[in-house]
Amino acid sequence: MNAVPRETLRESEIVGALEQICQALELTPNQHEEARRRYEAVGAWLGQSENRLLAQLTIYPHGSVALGTTVKPHGRFEHDVDLVSRAAGISPETLPSALKKAIGDRLKEHRRYSDIVEEKRRCWRVNYAGEFHLDITPSILNPRCLNGGELVPDKELSRWKTTNPQGYRDWFERLAQLQPRILFAKGMTEDRAYADRADVAPYPVQTPMKGVLRRTVQLSKRHRDIRFEHDTTGVAPISIIITTLLARAYEICAGKVYGSDLQLIRELIRLMPGLIAGPATTGDPAWTIWNPTTQAENFAEKWNSDAALPTAFFTWHAKLQSDVENMTSIFGFDELKKSLSESFGSRPVNRAMDAMIESVSAARERGGLHVSPRIGLTSTATAASTAVRGNTFFGAD
Amino acid sequence: MRIYRPPPLSVAQQYLALRSNPICVGEGQMRCGSLTWEYEVQPSLLSRTYDIRISYSVGKKPQVLVRNPSLVELARPRRLPHVYQQDPTLLCLYRSTKGDWTARMHIAKTIVPWTALWLFFFEAWLASNEWKGGGEHPSDGDSRRRDLDPEER
Numbered sequence: 001m002n003a004v005p006r007e008t009l010r011e012s013e014i015v016g017a018l019e020q021i022c023q024a025l026e027l028t029p030n031q032h033e034e035a036r037r038r039y040e041a042v043g044a045w046l047g048q049s050e051n052r053l054l055a056q057l058t059i060y061p062h063g064s065v066a067l068g069t070t071v072k073p074h075g076r077f078e079h080d081v082d083l084v085s086r087a088a089g090i091s092p093e094t095l096p097s098a099l100k101k102a103i104g105d106r107l108k109e110h111r112r113y114s115d116i117v118e119e120k121r122r123c124w125r126v127n128y129a130g131e132f133h134l135d136i137t138p139s140i141l142n143p144r145c146l147n148g149g150e151l152v153p154d155k156e157l158s159r160w161k162t163t164n165p166q167g168y169r170d171w172f173e174r175l176a177q178l179q180p181r182i183l184f185a186k187g188m189t190e191d192r193a194y195a196d197r198a199d200v201a202p203y204p205v206q207t208p209m210k211g212v213l214r215r216t217v218q219l220s221k222r223h224r225d226i227r228f229e230h231d232t233t234g235v236a237p238i239s240i241i242i243t244t245l246l247a248r249a250y251e252i253c254a255g256k257v258y259g260s261d262l263q264l265i266r267e268l269i270r271l272m273p274g275l276i277a278g279p280a281t282t283g284d285p286a287w288t289i290w291n292p293t294t295q296a297e298n299f300a301e302k303w304n305s306d307a308a309l310p311t312a313f314f315t316w317h318a319k320l321q322s323d324v325e326n327m328t329s330i331f332g333f334d335e336l337k338k339s340l341s342e343s344f345g346s347r348p349v350n351r352a353m354d355a356m357i358e359s360v361s362a363a364r365e366r367g368g369l370h371v372s373p374r375i376g377l378t379s380t381a382t383a384a385s386t387a388v389r390g391n392t393f394f395g396a397d
Numbered sequence: 398m399r400i401y402r403p404p405p406l407s408v409a410q411q412y413l414a415l416r417s418n419p420i421c422v423g424e425g426q427m428r429c430g431s432l433t434w435e436y437e438v439q440p441s442l443l444s445r446t447y448d449i450r451i452s453y454s455v456g457k458k459p460q461v462l463v464r465n466p467s468l469v470e471l472a473r474p475r476r477l478p479h480v481y482q483q484d485p486t487l488l489c490l491y492r493s494t495k496g497d498w499t500a501r502m503h504i505a506k507t508i509v510p511w512t513a514l515w516l517f518f519f520e521a522w523l524a525s526n527e528w529k530g531g532g533e534h535p536s537d538g539d540s541r542r543r544d545l546d547p548e549e550r
Binding site for chain 1: 479497506517518520528
């Protein structure tokens with residue numbers, strides 16, 4: 001039998017900590033369920049409107065909630081729940097502002113929503129304080145997109161621009177299900193595609209363990225949130241860019257073999273810059289990160305008018321990469337906690353580290369703790385391990 | 398009725414057990430009723446590696462010295478919890494009057510795993526300022542302070 005390399009065992013432990021960090025950051029299953037009930041109720045209310053524009057309305061989640069990559073906003077209590085309300089049967093001649101107004105008017109007719117609805121530039125926000133807010137963006141079908149794409153308002157609400165939230169979600173899910181071979185995986189298993197879609201699509205079912213792609217997206221977004229915590233210039237890389245680059249990297253890695261989940265995470269992050277076309281990468285005149293699921297949606301469009309954006313991306317990415325590469329050269333629980341806290345913030349890291357200490361304490365209390373030659377304290381007994389007998393630490397200080 | 402109590406283990410028995418246990422691979426010496434055993438331990442996969450020296454003489458308590466790295470340096474400016482002596486650091490792993498350890502027990506099966514456990518909680522303490530390993534802190538004038546003398550029987 002081949003023994004697992006010690007370095008790989010260490011990497012698995014670190015992945016265990018990262019998994020805990022992600023769990024501390026994402027919507028809990030209860031929050032998911034609660035958000036689902038709330039957004040289905042909003043969808044039903046909008047659908048019952050007598051306004052002609054809302055006659056064939058479908059509401060469904062997009063963004064991180066649909067993808068399973070939620071990360072609690074740093075320094076805020078509320079999670080963002082992004083929703084699309086798609087009005088079928090509406091032609092692009094209808095002004096985006098008119099459809100948006102129809103949705104807003106309908107929300108304001110509701111006794112409860114009228115108190116908690118807030119107008120944003122392109123969407124309506126229904127704010128459940130302390131829990132989450134539902135951001136509802138109007139959309140219509142794009143008659144010129146063969147992939148079932150949609151049109152959403154531009155910033156001025158005067159024109160429609162192309163997008164494809166459902167297509168993107170399908171694309172991401174398809175990739176997330178690919179399985180690069182991990183020789184020594186630790187618990188990061190892939191979850192199944194989301195449930196059937198009805199008129200009001202059922203909310204994604206929360207699964208306890210997520211795949212490496214989703215986890216890497218969550219960790220990268222959180223790292224971004226921490227790095228740009230005090231930034232007021234708005235140059236932080238946007239989530240759709242991070243998500244798209246990592247998903248494309250994952251597709252490249254899918255046929256390969258990695259020693260551990262952590263090695264795959266490192267490779268995904270390493271590949272990101274090479275997937276951006278632009279002056280400093282491929283020599284192309286313009287920056288482009290195309291939406292893989294519709295035509296003419298360039299996620300990096302703003303990079304071409306604001307040079308601070310690509311600079312911010314590459315600076316942040318270099319830091320993310322070095323932080324992830326350095327994780328395995330840190331020894332000492334306290335040192336690792338310090339380093340992870342700098343990368344991902346102290347709150348989720350404290351929770352992850354406490355859980356690891358708690359698992360040792362719990363094993364000790366039930367008399368199931370052992371010391372094993374290559375891995376130290378463990379709850380798994382082997383022929384070479386020694387049980388840790390009960391003791392009372394003593395001492396003056 | 399007389400309860401049978403096995404005799405204390407000899408130094409040779411203790412030494413042999415230390416030498417044959419794969420969780421404390423190292424080297425040592427044995428002479429005139431006493432032994433020393435030196436080994437490296439990494440209490441968990443995420444932990445540092447520590448150099449340990451265990452000294453034991455028949456009739457006394459085993460002493461556990463952390464030679465490297467300096468725990469005092471790592472803890473600075475705090476004082477180490479659960480030690481007999483700060484620098485060089487002698488670990489206080491059990492309370493003798495509770496019968497956690499007697500000379501009938503193998504050091505390799507008690508003191509060695511407790512040392513790993515102590516170091517694990519030490520790193521957790523460094524990270525959080527909280528000692529999560531439980532235990533007791535005798536106060537000055539407490540009769541239990543005699544337990545603090547590592548030389549005491």
